[in-house]
Amino acid sequence: MPWKKLPIKPLAYGLPGSILVALGAYKYGQYNALHNPPLNMFPNSSTTKLKSLQPPKYCRDLSSVIPEIAGIGVEVVSSKPEIEHHTSNDFTTHPPKHGEVPQYIVYPTSTEQVSRVLKICNRELVPVVPFSGGSSIEGNFHSTRRGIVVDTSRMNKVLAINDDDLDVVVQCGVNWQRLNEDLEPYGLMFGTDCGPSGLISGMIATNASGVNASRYGAMTANVISVTAVLADGTIVKTRQRPRKTSAGYNLTSLFVGSEGTLGIVTEAVVKVYPKPKSETVVVVQFPSISHATKTVAQVFRSGIQPSAIELLDANMVHCLNYGKYTNKPMLEVPTLFFKIGGINGTVVKESLKILQAITKQNEAASFQFAKNKQEQEELFSARKNALYAMTDWSRSEIDQDIRMWPTDIAVPLSKLSHVLTMINTWIKDSPFKSTIVAHAGDGNFHASIFYRPEQRDEAEKMVNKMVELGIVNDGTATGEHGIGNSKRKFLELELGEDTIGMMRKIKMALDPNRILNPDKVFKIDPNDEGLH
């Protein structure tokens, strides 16, 4: 213990209380001189400014740490394909920088193991990137600090289906589609339907949503409780299983959307819903985007709660026609896809009547609805195939080597038409083509810019301009994908330095050594010169 060598006692007399406390902490071994310096430089402040921080210090050489982790009984791998799989994916527009590669992948199989791994990592200052389905596209799991990746996908048991309570208890590595298979015999379903490879842990991390969020909300509306492991290995369960509670801080929601920067979520209680007893799909086409968004607002005002309200712009419909993704060609105009469910066929018919009257008022050019299950699938398949259709079309009609840059902006519904119309005008005046697919019920849209590799800078400028337009219109840079390390600058534009300072204060309190998913959501290192 090096402190013994220092002449602390003689020096201590006459020092103010703060220093004595620091010395005391040091003496009792709670402060390790190798660790990061104390962060409490502004003890009266409710926020942490980036510039007030010292750069974090991390352990680079894991040669003594890895055997200790393996000694717990956790599998540790470092083969090339495993490392590659945990470094990035093919969908992202934001690949990691050179060298942003994990050194090891660790596969715990229990909360207890995660706790033991984090205790070691916190002690040794090993950066830890939590990993789940691996489909995030905003640099949410880049190994910016070359530490370990903790992959929780092997913790994939459904622990309890409480059908009378409409909730289930799951380990967080469960895939949501697999969960739906388990729920099928009960006539139940999970409310969130993000990309097919999503696991509950990653969906919690990014507050994922999808097509059904219009009715069932994003993950934050669907998580009742989580079990999480904090940076120092402490295991917390945020609440028990009642549907509502006023007992203490809402730590559940604090974890949802925190992208693994505050803890590793290992288990969760999530809500489930009865599948609609009767359902249909409606496709309606409109003369303009404004007619479509007015329709959506009036549908909500009528009290109808569609499970999905998806908007495709004229360009997107063109791609569908081009690739023959529909039974017959559609008008190339803004098009709404609705899923309408209910407690029986009569109720669904009543909803359809009201819906049709609203669309008529808004000059709908056509109103198609599915009369049976097969027609439902056929009609909705156009929406489902949007990604393939835009890929086909852009590769064939623009360039085989074309790239796609999707946005994830969300704005209040009343601003959606203005924002989308403005974007389409900008695109027309640009060298780019684009398509728009919107989760219109949530005001969330993916405008995708197609660009050739040499146009990347210009494409980025256009995307930035679009995101800024969304933020100016009381919106967000990200409706469902998260900030990762690619949208940090927009978070500042959206919420301001003080709100981020509050987030950073919470981060520094819960993860004082900054080991958990470093550099995501906001900057934690004053030397971080990342533009985003």
Next chain:
Amino acid sequence: MPWKKLPIKPLAYGLPGSILVALGAYKYGQYNALHNPPLNMFPNSSTTKLKSLQPPKYCRDLSSVIPEIAGIGVEVVSSKPEIEHHTSNDFTTHPPKHGEVPQYIVYPTSTEQVSRVLKICNRELVPVVPFSGGSSIEGNFHSTRRGIVVDTSRMNKVLAINDDDLDVVVQCGVNWQRLNEDLEPYGLMFGTDCGPSGLISGMIATNASGVNASRYGAMTANVISVTAVLADGTIVKTRQRPRKTSAGYNLTSLFVGSEGTLGIVTEAVVKVYPKPKSETVVVVQFPSISHATKTVAQVFRSGIQPSAIELLDANMVHCLNYGKYTNKPMLEVPTLFFKIGGINGTVVKESLKILQAITKQNEAASFQFAKNKQEQEELFSARKNALYAMTDWSRSEIDQDIRMWPTDIAVPLSKLSHVLTMINTWIKDSPFKSTIVAHAGDGNFHASIFYRPEQRDEAEKMVNKMVELGIVNDGTATGEHGIGNSKRKFLELELGEDTIGMMRKIKMALDPNRILNPDKVFKIDPNDEGLH
């Protein structure tokens, strides 16, 4: 600056980095020796244990602080009735201890003023209790530290009604019933309906709910964004106005339910809903509580979403009969009250058919529904008058000086029948009478024990036993009232020391001087010997 007098520089050579940092902070005036000592004694920990804290230090003599606060232009009062109004209320079973009285009441009228007040209080270590409607009953606003009360009820403007977005922007002193009046012309309503005097700020503070939560959720489901002032006066807005976002930590939900311990909420964006186009009230009576709760589970599984599902036990129905609160006497058996709404009369009728079939399966003794608005009000008035009915009955039949101790337990629906039946058995074997009113859709119930003043200790034992039963059954001590300072021991039983340690770490980070609503939710002072 006293540091100049200390021989720091010569001493500094050879001191480890931590101490140099502490000295640096001290030198730059960020650390004031009068203030609380630094809290970062365990720099590698994600939680704060109570015993690791020094007792907080507060300013007792406000004679220099109050003129400075008044100088901002904020009204400050200290008349006896004002002080009394802000000290406690007549409904609570947990009156403040002797001397737990605020010194001054401060009435800011803007976020900016709240910020200036808190800057002063943080600098001078003045305890601050935020105050709203004043109807909380769990010691949520006791002035345990004799500081000031910040009453935000004069900030009561509705700032914007965004009817197409189904949200409104309000100052937080707005009363929810007054908001509903403003929404009436739009055919809209606020989803949460707590006690009539509730203001938005207090409803956010306690994550309030009420009868309608079965469909519209508690406050946490209805707050989109808040503007809050942190302990050091920093103003944060947690998000903009999109319906969903994945942009950073969910600070909105962190404020909801935090009982003013993390900041003073001054504005909010809250969701509103279209009023049901058609609605009815159904009253159904059952042979047992278990038959009633099975009915509720099956109703949810059917997809029907009642706006309210209220359960009254046989004792409660007896009180209604006793006070003639219904048109004709009801069977004194467990009774469910439903509010069923829909997009039109046909849809409501379809729901009634399904509901009736379910209640028949569960051996309902009667099934009454309202045929018009007047009948709806008559039928539901029985539920609305429950509090008056139980007061009438208990004062006449037990003792004029009878007291009532209500619980606020919530359990998963599947556990509700077991818990309520057990409680009724305990009551039968006790010297007490009781009634039970449950928000059955949420598994939340108020079992009220009637006791004479001399029976208080015994009554408390019974209540404690009931709360413990709820917690053992995967439930919570509080479904909608909050922890205040009367249920802190149950929070520990419910969530464990580590989860509270995480909450305390967040509290200490955001409010390092512990000025905001001290001693609420969990203990912040190792010398706090409060039993609860």
